[in-house]
Amino acid sequence: MLRNGLEPWHLLIVAVVVIALFASKKLPDTARALGKSMRILKSEAKAMKDADAQEPRTDPQT
Template structure:
């Protein structure tokens, strides 16, 4: 007897997975699908980030809805009195 080969071990693991984890397989597949969609959308967003052109007329309606990172925005233009 030569022992188990690689493909035989894979088949045994798949059978054990089907026997013991069968009720959880739909949930695991759904989570994997959601993760893949999120990952692909993030990759697409990273590719298009550098290709977007800056608007020449200042801010647009889309700029007002996007979050501002790294700056504190004070809606009141008057200086604050910190006394």
């Protein structure tokens, strides 16, 4: 009867329902913080790439 009772998509649906019921007030703040963190990470990665491109390469063996 419950041979394939809990498949991964069942767990996904349960997780979405739990998040919607218990964490709905904190979701906008969490999403905002995640977006801000991603923007910071992206800008820092770009700055590191630009800094590497501007530095002249030196040969460590000479």
